[in-house]
Amino acid sequence: REYTDNLHVETPAVGSGLSHRLGSIPVLGAVAQLSWWPLDEVRSAVRDDALMPSELMNRSWLRHRAEDVDVVVAAYDELVTHGFANLHGKTVITSAVTDEQLADLASRDVDLVIDSTPQPFDATVDVASLEAMMRAAVRAPGGAPERLSDDDLLEMIVAAGLEPRLLQPNGPRRKSRFAFVIHPLSQRFFRNVEPLGTIAKFSPPAVMDAVEKGMAYLPPFVYGHVTGVVSPTGAEAEGWLITVGGTPKEILAHDPEFTYDKLLEAAEVARRLGAQVMGLGAFTKVVGDAGVTVARKASLPITTGNSYSASGALWAAHEAVDRLGLLERGGDGTIRGRTMVVGATGAIGSVCARLLALASDELWLVSPETAKLLALKKDIEREHPRAVVHAAATPGDHLRHMDVIVTATSGAGKRVLDIMDVKPGCVITDVARPLDLSAEDVARRPDVMVVESGEIELPGEVTMRDIGLPPGVVYACLAETVALALEGRYETFTVGRAIEWEKVKEIYKLGLRHGMRLAAVSGVKGVYTDEDFARVRELALAARGDLATASRRSGARKAT
Numbered sequence: 001r002e003y004t005d006n007l008h009v010e011t012p013a014v015g016s017g018l019s020h021r022l023g024s025i026p027v028l029g030a031v032a033q034l035s036w037w038p039l040d041e042v043r044s045a046v047r048d049d050a051l052m053p054s055e056l057m058n059r060s061w062l063r064h065r066a067e068d069v070d071v072v073v074a075a076y077d078e079l080v081t082h083g084f085a086n087l088h089g090k091t092v093i094t095s096a097v098t099d100e101q102l103a104d105l106a107s108r109d110v111d112l113v114i115d116s117t118p119q120p121f122d123a124t125v126d127v128a129s130l131e132a133m134m135r136a137a138v139r140a141p142g143g144a145p146e147r148l149s150d151d152d153l154l155e156m157i158v159a160a161g162l163e164p165r166l167l168q169p170n171g172p173r174r175k176s177r178f179a180f181v182i183h184p185l186s187q188r189f190f191r192n193v194e195p196l197g198t199i200a201k202f203s204p205p206a207v208m209d210a211v212e213k214g215m216a217y218l219p220p221f222v223y224g225h226v227t228g229v230v231s232p233t234g235a236e237a238e239g240w241l242i243t244v245g246g247t248p249k250e251i252l253a254h255d256p257e258f259t260y261d262k263l264l265e266a267a268e269v270a271r272r273l274g275a276q277v278m279g280l281g282a283f284t285k286v287v288g289d290a291g292v293t294v295a296r297k298a299s300l301p302i303t304t305g306n307s308y309s310a311s312g313a314l315w316a317a318h319e320a321v322d323r324l325g326l327l328e329r330g331g332d333g334t335i336r337g338r339t340m341v342v343g344a345t346g347a348i349g350s351v352c353a354r355l356l357a358l359a360s361d362e363l364w365l366v367s368p369e370t371a372k373l374l375a376l377k378k379d380i381e382r383e384h385p386r387a388v389v390h391a392a393a394t395p396g397d398h399l400r401h402m403d404v405i406v407t408a409t410s411g412a413g414k415r416v417l418d419i420m421d422v423k424p425g426c427v428i429t430d431v432a433r434p435l436d437l438s439a440e441d442v443a444r445r446p447d448v449m450v451v452e453s454g455e456i457e458l459p460g461e462v463t464m465r466d467i468g469l470p471p472g473v474v475y476a477c478l479a480e481t482v483a484l485a486l487e488g489r490y491e492t493f494t495v496g497r498a499i500e501w502e503k504v505k506e507i508y509k510l511g512l513r514h515g516m517r518l519a520a521v522s523g524v525k526g527v528y529t530d531e532d533f534a535r536v537r538e539l540a541l542a543a544r545g546d547l548a549t550a551s552r553r554s555g556a557r558k559a560t
Helices: 018-023 024-043 044-066 076-081 099-107 126-138 150-159 189-191 196-202 205-215 248-253 258-273 292-296 304-324 347-361 371-382 396-401 441-445 476-487 501-513 531-557
Strands: 072-073 092-094 110-116 165-167 175-182 221-230 236-243 277-280 335-342 359-368 389-390 406-407 427-430 447-451 455-457 471-476
Touching: 024 258, 024 471, 072 304, 072 441, 126 150, 126 221, 175 258, 175 476, 189 196, 189 371, 205 248, 221 258, 248 347, 248 441, 258 277, 258 304, 258 335, 277 304, 304 406, 304 427, 304 447, 304 476, 304 501, 304 531, 335 396, 347 359, 347 371, 347 406, 347 501, 389 396, 447 501, 455 476, 471 476, 476 501
Parallel strands: 072 092, 092 110, 175 236, 175 277, 335 359, 335 406, 359 389, 406 427, 427 447
Antiparallel strands: 110 165, 221 236, 455 471
């Protein structure tokens, strides 16, 4: 009780706990005792036969209940008698464990066995008898038993080698727990939760607008359970997706304190579930001070996941550029071309800019925040003297010369660039949530590769509820939370709007260590296939040829 509220005490004979609840009410307790009196008068054999169906039901109930817990406190005989077959990954606290019993628990895939009372004799002696023997063994000068303090008993326990044992029958393991906060990105996401899905099918837009407003006031609730995350190191993790009901439109319509309260409620839900670290997703990490206040007040560590989001953005762009094959690379791996970051002064955008300064010949920084933009330009030029860095308030005419563009704004669906002005064959990595480029925009330019980056494939046979991505694939901000859990780093890692370059590198390495890899490059219509890359490449080359022809004709007319 000192360490957790998630404690359940069950009586095997009456798994439902009904007798405990009845006994707490005087009248019902008396009635219950009276109703059991006839059975007490019946011979035990007949009584046992009559109660067998109830006993079997209770045992089945207990077995299923044990599947939902992480620590089981029971005698070994109780585990066997009541058929606790599924003990995978659990901690068992028991006493007097023999080598044969330990081997059996190992075969049930128990992680940790805590033997509270190791046995010094061939026969099993309970803890009270052991203490009595210790007290009796020490005599005062007059021959009477000497009074022993708890410290005296502790010294005797250690001297006799009877201190509790921590046994790992299947070798060292660690299973961590995490939570991640999500929210619907639009009314379309309401269809994933009933009864909202049914309401959305038959309701007019006005009704759904009212539902959208009402959802923002709902308390956080568990949307799904994430299981099966297993690192190559042997570490495991499970977690919970906790949703707050507000769409980006509703989140931005309220004061930051409104969202802070919801996130702190979500943190309390996560703590009760046993989570050791919690991540913030989508707009919950954009509001206000980007997680700083929530991290200070929450009951468990918080991360926004922005460090891994920045890493994943460039990871996806790198993969797409290589698979298109339209750009040359230098001997040092740098891209022989021009790159641009739209939203460069934002949390993720600023780190993407620093990464692109290392990976390209020429970099354009775009943001309406002039002071921050010029400061970022100066910092990058000081850190990377080889980089040619430009600054602009809007993309403007520079778009048509860019080979790689990263959009990392917080525009909540506002138009940030005109895709019709983009160079054929350009790779656009859209890390904004909601996306900066709509499906309609993308469809207008089949000769451009638009990547929804930040998607990471988790290690293991992952089972989780649909979040709009392929099975086992998550957004990088969620992957950062999982990586911290697998590493046992229960700490506030990324909060605030200034992302540390060192943390971007660190979380990238942690992800690789635990078997995370970039998911298949995907866009608004799903995963890009080899045929998709070939088609974009072919259309881009054709468009570039047409542009070159048009340019030559224009030059000839001017000469004439």
